[in-house]
Amino acid sequence: MTDTHRLARRRELGGFLRAHRELLSPADLGLPAGAGRRRTPGLRREEVAALSGVGVAWYTWLEQGRVDTSREVLEAVGRALRLDTDARDHVLRLAGYAPPEAPxxxxxxxxxxxxxxxxxxxxxxxxxxxxxxxxxxxxxxxxxxxxxxxxxxxxxxxxxxxxxxxxxxxxxxxxxxxxxxxxxxxxxxxxxxxxxxxxxxxxxxxxxxxxxxxxxxxxxxxxxxxxxxxxxxxxxxxxxxxxxxxxxxxxx
Structure with a gap:
């Protein structure tokens, strides 16, 4: 895979995770809403990171398309974001873990x-x-x-x-x-x-x-x-x- 393709995968993966993070509210996951008004819709990055068992910086880089990560981390993030089977499979495919397509x-x-x-x-x-x-x-x-x-x-x-x-x-x-x-x-x-x-x-x-x-x-x-x-x-x-x-x- 070329560097261009790898960067494209990372950007698409990060955008996909961000879009699904913004669809969730703290109440969806039984989390307190917290004080004050949220500046952005959905969960905060630190909330997803905590639920996934990863660092906030690492999760931020993942959404920004700056890092590759393991299947285990992606599966943990998928559970934190309440992704269904199709969405989890899509995340893994974007990260390069799905079998390659046939010619x-x-x-x-x-x-x-x-x-x-x-x-x-x-x-x-x-x-x-x-x-x-x-x-x-x-x-x-x-x-x-x-x-x-x-x-x-x-x-x-x-x-x-x-x-x-x-x-x-x-x-x-x-x-x-x-x-x-x-x-x-x-x-x-x-x-x-x-x-x-x-x-x-x-x-x-x-x-x-x-x-x-x-x-x-x-x-x-x-x-x-x-x-x-x-x-x-x-x-x-x-x-x-x-x-x-x-x-x-x-x-x-």
């Missing part, structure tokens, strides 16, 4: 799975939600991705900015938010794909800037989606074992 070309084998579902729409997505493959069943329900210029061939961008997709998916907002949270959960800070997508979304839908700036993470869960003129589908996210960096979105 992108391994996703080619996963694309063959799409055609095993001739009657169920399915698309193959990369880590930044770009549409890299799709089956015929998908084009019978949704606009054909082949007709979309490749730089815009991204599921999240289409949901947020394409009227045709929004007409087919009236509840697109919930689907888009959860897809973006899922992408952030699995993203690496040095991956230019998600950074470029976030910049494009911010430009094209500035009214939704709070979505794109949000640090919330979470694994995509199956849900029922109604497609007018077609039927209700159960939408599920699958991760092929031979291409864990890719994802299949299946409509069944």
């Amino acid at each position: 992108r070309d391994e996703a080619a084998a996963a694309a063959a799975l799409l055609h095993s579902w001739p009657d169920r729409p399915a698309v193959l997505l990369d880590g930044a939600l770009a549409l890299t493959a799709w089956n015929e069943a998908y084009t019978r329900v949704f606009p054909d991705p082949a007709d979309v210029p490749e730089p815009r061939r991204n599921l999240l961008l289409l949901l947020a900015a394409d009227p045709a997709h929004q007409r087919l998916l009236p509840g697109w907002q919930s689907l888009a938010v959860d897809l973006f949270r899922h992408a952030r959960t699995r993203a690496r800070p040095e991956d230019p794909g998600l950074r470029a997508l976030t910049a494009l979304l911010t430009t094209e839908r500035p009214d939704l800037s709070a979505w794109w700036a949000c640090r919330s993470v979470g694994v995509f869960t199956s849900r029922t989606v109604e497609v007018p003129g077609s039927r209700a589908y159960t939408v599920s996210m699958l991760h092929p074992s031979d291409a864990p960096a890719a994802a299949i979105l299946l409509w069944s």
